[in-house]
Amino acid sequence: MTDTGVGASLPRKEDDRFLHGRGRYLADIEMPRMLDVAFVRSPLAHAEIVGIEKPEEAGERVFTARDMDGVVPIRPTSNVAGHRIVGSPPMAFDRVRFVGEIIATCLAPNRAQAEDLAERVVPDLKELPVVASIDAAMAEGAPLVHADWGTNLSMETRFDSGIEEQVARATVQVTRTLDMARQAMVPLEGKGALAHYDARDGQLVVYSSTQSPHMIRNALCQCLGLQQRQIRVVAPDVGGGFGYKAILHPEEVIVAWLALRLKRPVRWLEDRFEHLTAGANARQHRYRMTAHADDRGRILALDAVLTTDAGAYSIWPHTNGFDAIQASGILTGPYDIGGYRVRTMTVATNKPPLSPYRAVARPGACFAMETLVDAVARAVGRDPVEVRLENLVPAAAMPYKAITGKEYDSGDYPASLRRARAMVDAVSADAGPDRLIGTGYAVYTEHTAVSTATISQIGVQMMPGFEQAAALMQPDGSLEIRVGVQSHGQGMETTLAQIASEVLGIDPQRVSVRHGDTALSPYSTGTYASRAIVMTGGAVAAAADKLAFKLREIAAHMMQCTADDVRLEAGELVGPGASMTIEEAAVIWHFRPFDLPEELLRDGLEVTGGYRPDGDRAPFAYAAHAARVAVDPELGTVEVLDYVAVDDCGTRVNPMIVDGQVLGGVAQGIGTALFEEVPFDDQGQPLATTFGDYSVPAASEIPMIRLDHMETRSPYTRFGVKGVGEGGAIAPPAAVVNAINDALRSTGAELCAVPATPRRVLQAIFDAQDRAAGKKEAAR
């Protein structure tokens, strides 16, 4: 390790511009003759479009699906047998299927005027019956979201390892139904896109607030019938993504098409109302879980049914089945369980399409599994931590092949839980006389940097393969790194420079990391799945290796020795009798070509390196979380008094940044646990449309989260790193609800749904009181 390489908590290179308000986000870009977009969106969850009345004098500034000749709706693909799948149309043609679906697009010189125009467009809608929940959609004779399917079941999967033998041995059965509500992801900067045609380059240039520029280019090429070389996608500074910006949005297709058609720049900026309604697209899982265990709570088999409320269309590229596939593939979590049977159902409803939100389905899966483990512990009368320790995969079993087929590469799961217990127990908060205190735990393991093999099995149009990075040594020996992932808070301008510094010994202050622009960087599927530091970090190291070799060859020629005799040390090329700096070698290649033989001149100092983990195997990060809460049984309110996370993401490239990723993830997870929900009424109307009713936790709701780390190097990755971007968000719903249930143990109440709003907490208490009264009645 160098003091600027892997392992250094280097201050971030990107901070300076943000602290001076000099970032450049999508809304900050202006172009001459630019038009702003406002959409006319459906006020109904299901309706036939009978007609659309445009204001007479402004008709040429209003566009509908009928104007979009030649635009092909995106077609998501899947390898799951029988998967019924329909991508979002850019604009609705003859039918709308959720509140917020786009009916018309209005253009004006600014957003306010575009909204004025949108108000004057009158869609004539004929109301159709709505299915706004899993139960409504799966009921006998339910109205159909897509009539030609003959059902609302979009996808069904089954897996059965054979559980009869384990079930026969089990003495305890515990069954629970667990619900996670629908959420909005709420990056603080809304989604947005600005497109214009650049005649000089012969390119449609699309600025998009996206995590995955090349994927958006792939999609736009399909929709618009253009070649890849004819589209450039640029992600400027992006104000948070969390998965919301890792998918194609219909609005991106519309502004791209309009820019081509009008030959003028066209821009759409999502506002918060649009985000909380049309963008309310995350989580919403229901689990029916049965654990078959022995008297000590050792879980022998897990039998589960998972249903997702997947909305009206399939997002691209991951499809609407992504949550179900992910959750069923990781449901047994960090536990050694011998038998597993799972059925998943992905159900279409008249709601926005289900999309992958930070950690995708894992917060739901962890919530279901970990609350079930606590229920098992209660059933056998043992401490939930002890029951966990008995079920967790032991360190000695690593690498461990789980019953799901996944291989957990490394780590000590029980040790992380013991540390979390020691940390949280050390705090005793004074919660006041009227509140009940409880402690809850959750442990997860997380498949990070998802592999080519995993993605290719499910057949979606997103194929990670080998990640690429370019390293361009400049004539003065400074270095430009170009990568296809996009950094939107993860600090990759710093960490990738640290990796270059680790390999080359170059000062990170002499390294620039360019990202998020298809015109600049090698191809990449983008930033998602906690993959960037593993995949792109590895690719940067590979490119730096190549560059190091070339520099050593140049130095060797100048020093009259062989490249093998030259070592790279702290930016110096050190030979047996002499040394030169990287800068000197760069200057020789660029300005003194006459000093070098042809074979060293032929391929310059601009290289591309490719990387994926050894054997295409993914590293599994993991963590144990513990929450201590105070519950007011009269009001149903919950305060998180203390929160502890002990995570293991292998080698930490920048420990400060790792802390930031975990802290931010935990805060979002606490939002999922206690506050965040977009409820819909039975007509599919979203009921949380402002931050007044959609509660995002502020500093007042988030305690000073405490962290500890373990560092078990992954055996398969460069530097031993594992992904860490999503993990923090996985465990909080489980840990917080387990803490609430621990606090409520004297009342007999048990909460089985998140967010644990005061209404749900009180309902659980009332239900327990009713059960107790019923028992007394029966005894009489």
Added chain:
Amino acid sequence: MTTLSLTVNGEPVRAEIDPRLSLADFLRENLALKGTHLGCEHGACGACTVVVDDMPMRSCITLAASCEGVRVTTVEGFDDDPVVTRLRQAFRDEHALQCGYCTPGMLATARDIVLRHDRPDTEQIRAELAGCICRCTGYRGIVRAIARVIETKSQATAAKAGTT
């Protein structure tokens, strides 16, 4: 249209504006001061907070027309402000920002907290920050950065008191 005169970041500004224009849109669109960010446009997230006559104010729900004669300071105008200078360093050291979108509003709010408090505990700082949403950091770094700047301010005050 309405005529508006005010001071923005120390410069006198005069403009003809639409009466419905918000202060945020005026700053961003008319003056090209893009450092003021819009996160909700209904006064709930705090990203657009600027300083108006020494008070933090949500520019998204402040009408520009109501700002006649006031002094507005945006993130672009804090370079000579000693408190914000210290906050910037502390935000960097405590990793109090990730995507940077909430940061200008956080700085304007944090400056106000630093100016009004001498010995707040963590709970107080958290409560004072309740009107600002950060979706990335989990707030710990922001709270610590503010605490650190208040601490140095208190030390400076104490040192000054000691010498007189």
